[in-house]
Amino acid sequence: MRTIVAGNWKMHKDRIEAADLIAAVIAGADAWSPSVDVVVAPPFPFLAEAVERARGTRLVVAAQNCHEAAHGAYTGEVSVAMLSSIGVGACIVGHSERRQYFGETDAAVGRKIAALLSANIMPIYCCGEVLDEREQGRHFEVVARQMDEAFRELDVSAIARTVIAYEPVWAIGTGRTATPDQAQEIHAFIRGQLVGRIGDAGREVPLLYGGSCKPDNAGGLFGRSDINGGLIGGAALDATQFTALITIAGEVMN
Numbered sequence: 001m002r003t004i005v006a007g008n009w010k011m012h013k014d015r016i017e018a019a020d021l022i023a024a025v026i027a028g029a030d031a032w033s034p035s036v037d038v039v040v041a042p043p044f045p046f047l048a049e050a051v052e053r054a055r056g057t058r059l060v061v062a063a064q065n066c067h068e069a070a071h072g073a074y075t076g077e078v079s080v081a082m083l084s085s086i087g088v089g090a091c092i093v094g095h096s097e098r099r100q101y102f103g104e105t106d107a108a109v110g111r112k113i114a115a116l117l118s119a120n121i122m123p124i125y126c127c128g129e130v131l132d133e134r135e136q137g138r139h140f141e142v143v144a145r146q147m148d149e150a151f152r153e154l155d156v157s158a159i160a161r162t163v164i165a166y167e168p169v170w171a172i173g174t175g176r177t178a179t180p181d182q183a184q185e186i187h188a189f190i191r192g193q194l195v196g197r198i199g200d201a202g203r204e205v206p207l208l209y210g211g212s213c214k215p216d217n218a219g220g221l222f223g224r225s226d227i228n229g230g231l232i233g234g235a236a237l238d239a240t241q242f243t244a245l246i247t248i249a250g251e252v253m254n
């Protein structure tokens, strides 16, 4: 099983800051465990430069979103062919902020996943419940429904090539993280859903945890059997913290 530590920069950094952060992350690459894949997702304007800087290293550069169509009159959108043409290797889809502020639906996310895979770009599919749903004990049902809708039109090999990030919305950017037990419980549930859908291939799909994951709580999370890494927001904006997370992933997962 691959382990993945992915940084989602969201709408942060200017060009110089982005270049500095990429350089600082790459500077630690000699110490990365061979079993950990490291991904960063800068904002669109900095992707091409990030890819150039990452060339010849193990760092994979990801986008934070894409459009499902190959091209067309979609002002402000970016196609997978555009991402592929500059060497982007992965793309986050279905992040809760995209769902909440930009109306992204699971059906659209499913089409984005298909488009990404056709361009050989690794999709990182985000799912997770909001606080009310967690408090009502509906988190399993919510995540199962999200996955059903997103994966409905995808075949077994497409789902097998998708990375899943479970991100409880109440933990994103709040400093309130899921406990390792809470995260493992729902990751095991997601694993079960995957195996039910695609058989044994579902055991090989990396399941990332996201939501206020920091160096001081990552050891407990990454150490659990169905947690195969993290999707990191705030702590990915700081090279020292991000590098610490990569180190922890390498230590606890070997």
Ligand code: PGA
Residues within 6 Å of the ligand: 008, 167, 171, 172, 173, 174, 175, 210, 211, 212, 213, 231, 232, 233, 234, 235
């Ligand atoms: P956070 O963000 O680590 O700042 O909570 C995680 C995410 O949104 O992917």
